[in-house]
Amino acid sequence: MANRSGAAQRPNGTQGKICQFKLVLLGESAVGKSSLVLRFVKGQFHEYQESTIGAAFLTQTVCLDDTTVKFEIWDTAGQERYHSLAPMYYRGAQAAIVVYDITNQDTFGRAKTWVKELQRQASPTIVIALAGNKQDLANKRMVEFEEAQTYADENGLLFMETSAKTALNVNDIFLAIAKKLPKYDQNQGQSGQGQGRRLAEGDQGAKTPGNCCK
């Protein structure tokens, strides 16, 4: 284990781990990807959020005990025109949030195809979360919670119904991902495959790829 040597050098063992993860948001257009991430990163919500062009980039830092988790978030555009860009972002990502709109059954179907694509094309260790957004419009609900939950369970996804408007479960879903990510493997393939990068330690543990998930 390459990271053992790294650990032994630190006598106190626990201080100041900084892990950086690449996270990508996917989903049909106008389901609220940008709103979700804007809520998480800046705590803001815009009623008339402009549609994203290409992929927007945001960063947010989360502290879990003494581990600092830094999210590099790529908020991809939902429009069909930009779908060719998506693989570039999810390929190097350690986490993905697939968003659908609970008031629109079609977006849920599109989310399922995204999940399928991720399972086939993305890193096998990618942490996928399914977010049923616009929970504040639950009275216009078209996708049942149970249905989505069952689907998530079957596919091993994290699942939450969120609302960027009311901030419901927004931080929670990112934190759930942060907890699930393997924070102590610092193997970062030069190709950007799979792993978080520990900035504080440099990249000394980079020699054992594929040692990530247990």
Added chain:
Amino acid sequence: MAEANTFREGFLCPVCHKDLRSPQKLITHFQDSHSEEQDILKSIKEFYGKAKKKILKLEEQDLDIRSEPIQEKLTLDYDEFWKPQPSGSSRSHIDFFRAIRRRRLDHQTAETNKLIIRLDRLLRLDGTARKQQEQFLVAWIDGTTVSRCPSCASSFNIARRQHHCRLCGSIMCNDCSVFLPFDRAHSIVAPVQNLGISSKEGLKGRNNDSFRICSHCASMVEHRRMIQAEQMMQPIISQLYAHLQNLKSNIQSEVDLYEKMYRSLTDGESTFKLQDAQTLKASIGAKAETIDTISKKIASLPEDESSVIKIEALQNSIRRATSNYIKDYLLTLPPLPSVQELAAIKRYRSLRYSEEEEQNSDKIEIKRVTVTTGWSPSSLEKSVQSEGDPLIDQMNIVRNYIAQAKEAQRFEEVVSLEENLRLLKEAYRQSQLTKIDEKSESKLQKNS
């Protein structure tokens, strides 16, 4: 006056009204004290004789009445009765008895307590004008109408003066008075303090003094003193055993603490200091020795003549239990590591701990979560867009982001964005290459 109205019964002397408890005593008393009134003696004898006869007759009659039907039954149904009978209905009078007894005891206790409170106040009195103060505390019975001593019935005169009980205020003659010495009074009022201090308090000078009290009060107070003495008096074996148990419970908490310290130390924690653990162990050792000596002392106590065997067994089993206790708990205390060993343990622990943490990090429950404000480049400057190819669009966007990140001195973000830009360029080149390939292919097809 109070005495005149009360109804008394018993073997009372008709002249002096003294209760003599038995007919013989009454007769001898009468002959001795009131010999001049012999005719009365005769009448008493007669009266007594009559009473005796009456009582005896009644008893005989009772016996007759009872014996007759029983004998009839016995003779009639003898055959049925030779078999063992089931016991008939029975009634327990214990509760009734207890209720009465409790009432009486309560009454007596209350009365005694009253007396003791008075006694306490009397003891606090200063020397001057004592009589007035005593009378202020306890109302003395007016002596003008009392011509004879209520307990011995001798008439008061110049030689036989009236005296008052200091506790209840009743009247009696000198012969019927009881004197309660001050030191004894002190010991009754405050039995606990008095064990050690009595001699010192006695030095106040009033210890030779005493209270004049009536025999009734005397018996009540004395009874209380006896009970107290009984309670205070503990055989030496129980005193020693109480001490032993006290030490044991004391030592047990120390042993628990020591074990906690030992575990912590051998785990390499730095919560406790090795020195403290050593001190604690020494103190436990000293206490163990004390326990051992006490139990030895108990075992070698001189035995009483009565119930020798039981006491001997008790003493020996206390001794055995204690030595077992010492063996089981105190001699098995694990030895502390030396300073060097401790340092080695600590080193090992820090190593192992960090390794474990590496491995088990996923299971660690996360308690503290903070979400800071993130960063994002503003996407407003995307007006320079729509070249048609989303890749080129995106490259422009990312270039813009890089510029913003540099401006905001977000160099980590710059690294990530540049990486992305590199990927985009590569993808673009790939797409151009495939386009060229496609073009050339189509050309080739056209040419052919």
